[in-house]
Amino acid sequence: MTDISSTLFGTGEFFQRDNFAPVTDELTEFDLPVEGAIPAELDGWYLRNGPNPRQATAHWFTGDGMIHGIELRDGKAVSYRNRWTRTDRAADALGEPHVAADQPEEVNPFGSAANTHVIEHAGRILALVESSLPTCLSPELETLGRFDFGGKLRSPMTAHPKVDPVTGELVFFGYNIFGPPYVRYHVADRSGDLIKSEDITFGGPVMVHDFNITENYVVWMDLPVVFDMEMAMQGLFPFAWKPDYGSRVGVMPRSGGDADIRWFDVEPCYVFHPMNAFENGAGGDRIVLDVVRHPDMFVREQIGPAASSAPTLDRWTIDLTAGKVIEERLDDHGQEFPRVDDRVVGRRHRYGYSTGAGVDNGIEFQGLLKHDLALGSVEVHDVGPTRNAGEGVFVAASPEAGEDEGWVLSVVYDAERDGSDLVIIDATSFAGPPVATVQLPQRVPFGFHGSWVADGA
Numbered sequence: 001m002t003d004i005s006s007t008l009f010g011t012g013e014f015f016q017r018d019n020f021a022p023v024t025d026e027l028t029e030f031d032l033p034v035e036g037a038i039p040a041e042l043d044g045w046y047l048r049n050g051p052n053p054r055q056a057t058a059h060w061f062t063g064d065g066m067i068h069g070i071e072l073r074d075g076k077a078v079s080y081r082n083r084w085t086r087t088d089r090a091a092d093a094l095g096e097p098h099v100a101a102d103q104p105e106e107v108n109p110f111g112s113a114a115n116t117h118v119i120e121h122a123g124r125i126l127a128l129v130e131s132s133l134p135t136c137l138s139p140e141l142e143t144l145g146r147f148d149f150g151g152k153l154r155s156p157m158t159a160h161p162k163v164d165p166v167t168g169e170l171v172f173f174g175y176n177i178f179g180p181p182y183v184r185y186h187v188a189d190r191s192g193d194l195i196k197s198e199d200i201t202f203g204g205p206v207m208v209h210d211f212n213i214t215e216n217y218v219v220w221m222d223l224p225v226v227f228d229m230e231m232a233m234q235g236l237f238p239f240a241w242k243p244d245y246g247s248r249v250g251v252m253p254r255s256g257g258d259a260d261i262r263w264f265d266v267e268p269c270y271v272f273h274p275m276n277a278f279e280n281g282a283g284g285d286r287i288v289l290d291v292v293r294h295p296d297m298f299v300r301e302q303i304g305p306a307a308s309s310a311p312t313l314d315r316w317t318i319d320l321t322a323g324k325v326i327e328e329r330l331d332d333h334g335q336e337f338p339r340v341d342d343r344v345v346g347r348r349h350r351y352g353y354s355t356g357a358g359v360d361n362g363i364e365f366q367g368l369l370k371h372d373l374a375l376g377s378v379e380v381h382d383v384g385p386t387r388n389a390g391e392g393v394f395v396a397a398s399p400e401a402g403e404d405e406g407w408v409l410s411v412v413y414d415a416e417r418d419g420s421d422l423v424i425i426d427a428t429s430f431a432g433p434p435v436a437t438v439q440l441p442q443r444v445p446f447g448f449h450g451s452w453v454a455d456g457a
Contacts, residue, residue: 001027019415019420020112022052023052025442026084027081027441029080031078033438034422034438035385039075039397039407039435041398042073042424043072043073043455044454045072045278046070046072047069047126047451047452048067048068048118048390048411049068049085049114049447050444050445050447051063052064055360057235059302060304062237064113064114064115065090065116065127066084066447067445069082069244070422077438081140082141085127085135086098086143086379087132087143088112089110090147097402100144102150103146104145104146104151106132107133107154108132108133110131112129112133115133115447116130117159117160117450118137118449118450119163119450120457121163122188122190122191122192122441123138124136126168126276130157130208131156132156134157135174140232149356150193152194155173156175158209160273160449162211162212164347166319168190169185169187170187170188173186173208180199180204181201181202182201182202182204183199183201184198185197185198186251186259187254203246204445206222207223207226207227208222209272209273210272210273211274212346213254213277213345214277214346215346216255218254219277219318220249220251220261220411221269222247222249223271223301224247225241225244225297226240228240236302237298239298239300241298243296246265247282248266249266249316251318262323264318265325266316268295271293272350273291274291275292275339275340275349275371276346276352277289286319288317289315290349291315291316292311292313292314293314296306299361305357308359309359311334313335313352314329331368334357334359335354335356337391337449339353339354339391339393340353351373351403352373352378352429353370353394354368354369355369355389355391356380365388365390366388366389367380367389368381368410379430381425383423386416387415389402389411391410391448394407394408395407395452404427405427408424408427410422410423410425411447411450413446419439419440419443420440420442421439422438423438426439
């Protein structure tokens with residue numbers, strides 16, 4: 001558990017120390033040391049994005065992004081490389097020319113950090129941050145430049161798009177605090193062509209970090225973390241907890257638009273990340289959302305995601321017939337970064353994975369959790385007393401494998417040696433020791449989200 005006082009957290013120095021601090025070197029290393037046996041089925045790259053600022057920043061969310069990539073093949077840890085996402089802003093900080101003169105114009109006047117997520121779709125690797133256009137990367141993680149779907153996307157793109165596992169569509173949105181419209185909805189087909197865009201009516205300029213899809217619906221979250229211009233003018237992180245704004249979820253047919261949304265009230269809260277959503281009941285008249293629910297946000301501090309208590313795993317069941325939402329607690333463990341098997345996104349899931357997280361001393365990362373939502377049980381993978389796990393990404397053993405037949409990959413920081421490992425856990429024996437631990441050639445700072453990119457993607 002990271003042990004840093006909340007006083008230090010409040011000064012901004014929190015994000016310059018220990019494993020929140022940036023690394024300075026871009027490395028390319030081969031033949032990494034491995035303890036255990038890497039499953040032969042793991043052929044590809046694990047990519048992870050997160051802030052690695054060249055210049056001091058008080059807020060974890062604003063540092064320039066760095067991608068860390070670990071290549072696994074034939075039972076070996078073939079290579080590691082890390083690269084800054086060389087947005088114009090990062091290139092300026094590095095004292096380098098911009099990567100391409102003919103890039104699409106950026107939609108964010110303050111530039112892009114490209115620091116939150118990294119995905120692959122239609123043969124493109126995209127580094128994402130919710131305030132800007134995507135940044136396209138080469139397979140070697142070199143920055144190619146901004147990407148705007150051939151000029152069709154002229155607004156920000158969320159860091160949390162959803163890939164429909166059946167249609168291959170990339171379903172996403174972007175929010176704009178200078179709206180209305182405050183939100184725009186988009187769909188790209190499996191070849192990466194943008195085929196649908198819709199303006200969406202929200203109540204105001206709120207932080208819309210993530211959303212949900214099911215087979216037939218999009219589910220929006222309109223929650224009371226609201227842009228504050230006065231704070232922005234003071235140079236502060238410009239979002240504040242304003243519970244009087246209200247909390248609601250909206251259900252929209254994926255084939256429909258703004259006029260088709262039905263809104264439902266929920267108890268005041270904030271959700272950075274849902275685990276998944278699916279349709280249930282006769283004729284799909286209920287929509288189930290599993291979410292990591294924060295009781296509030298930015299109430300203790302403005303420079304990090306500091307709520308009054310740890311986030312929990314909750315279930316919201318939207319009854320479309322009765323016109324209400326049933327809210328229930330699934331697990332009291334403090335947790336964040338929920339994930340499911342990518343093959344069940346938008347469909348009924350049995351298993352989910354998350355990272356243990358606390359808030360007593362600012363931000364605390366712990367071990368990993370596996371939820372069996374059919375049995376209502378939780379397994380804990382304990383990474384050790386001086387070690388902190390990052391997001392766990394599930395990789396199926398094969399396209400036909402069962403929902404938990406595969407491995408959970410996580411970058412784990414070891415404070416005792418001030419270094420990081422890629423840990424590979426058998427999801428069917430989750431509480432047991434890792435099947436393999438890859439020692440990385442340098443520390444990987446605490447970051448956000450990542451993806452498994454299989455060979456041939």
